[in-house]
Amino acid sequence: MKNTTVFKLQNISVEFEKHSLNQRSLREAIGSRLKGNRSEKTKALNNISLTIKKGDHIGIIGRNGAGKSTLLKVLTKVIFPTNGNIIRDETQHVIPLLELGIGFQADLSGRENCYLSGILMGYSKKEISDKMNDIIAFSELEEFIDEPVKNYSSGMYARLAFAIATDINPQVLIVDEVFGVGDEFFMRKCIIRMQKLMAKGVTTIFVAHNLDFLVTQCERLIWLEKGEVMMDGNPAELASAYRNSKSSLRLVNVQ
């Protein structure tokens, strides 16, 4: 089982038009077509090839704007790449945690949002109601679950969102720097839950700026720089190379 491929990316590129704001009107579009203007393009991802196997625990690092979030959005089907090919194992249940509480509606209660959010993650109503008690227990919202989420504190909101994503039956978890929301206690609770899932064989892909966390949790790190893979491999080696590149950058700045 272990060696089945979950994602296979072949020469993936994602391009954004730099001035697409202006082109959203018919008038502008016709105008620029007539003038022959071609807008400039930036490559958020440039020719990336990767294979992610079942049970892998992968950390993705890189500076702001390196293309980490874009990569996660390609994996979760949110972005169709401009070029390249992606092969997915469609039998795997992919849970994206790119942000806590995507799809939450302020006016709806915590319970109603559980259903809405769970359905978006691909679960059936029955699967959600079977796990409702666990979700409420983990998020510690016993008295508040039927209150509208607009009255929740940010911690309550984050706990509920994290509980829905991890409590039902994730097979692939794609996590984008979401542990920073709650307090220390919540963070620890999340990490323990993640470790349990990882031990169970859930494929996990993390984006995080906390390098120590990634080195201890992951078996493989991927370093992105300007949309390209700089390094891909052993966490300890990669982390020291990444740190060195950062300190050399700092030196340049000082001079």
Add this chain to the structure above:
Amino acid sequence: MYIDHFLHTPSIRFAWQYAKSQLRTKYRYTALGFLWNFLEPALYLVILSLVFSVVNRMNINDYAVFLFSALVPWRYFEKVVNTILESIVNGEWLIKKMYVSPFAFPLNRLIISSFEFLFSMISAFILFIFLKENWSIHLIVLPISIIPWAFLAAGIGLIGAVLYTFFRDVKPLVQLLLTLTFFTSPILFKPDIFETGTIQQQLMQLHPFTYLAALFQKPIYMASWPTANEWIISFGFGIAALILGIYLVNKYKSKFYYYL
């Protein structure tokens, strides 16, 4: 790929669940709550029929029944086109963060508008109790009469949604076309105001809404069955628009993210 996006089960479930919660919360904080769903269309219809019966100097009861019969589906049509047109752009908060089928939000709008149509139809029939004398068996076709309206509206809405995603200035254009269609169609006025053989009468024969309106006017107002021609033309337009709409969304869906 085609089927995968169209029948993506979680997206259909989401469209339905989200519609239910939106309908539930719409009037949650109002005193009359759920009743507004019936009162709002009823008040609209009463005011409109009062105004037009004065302008047209017709028998108010008779005119009101004629007017409501096709106006209620027209209001549905307009609502569906307008809300589906905006649905993909307005769904940005989700579409840019999590995968949903590009049809999820249009379907959601269609479901909500269909419920509102049902409420308006019920309100209209409550008014008909006071206005209408010739009740007949022909009313049983009404659930089928709305289908080509829904297809046509969803199809045009989807075409509009694709255009609107790329060109935000199509909205007033669509608005203009809707107004033009409405005032040239035999919904406000009876088609028999034109004599046979006149240009106006011949133009009316070319207007798709002459046929779509008949699917409601005949059973409700004239107590008769719509003709085979009226069914075929209405369904023809509806299915053609829907297929074109689905085709366009599928063709351009991969570009939506970059323009939202």
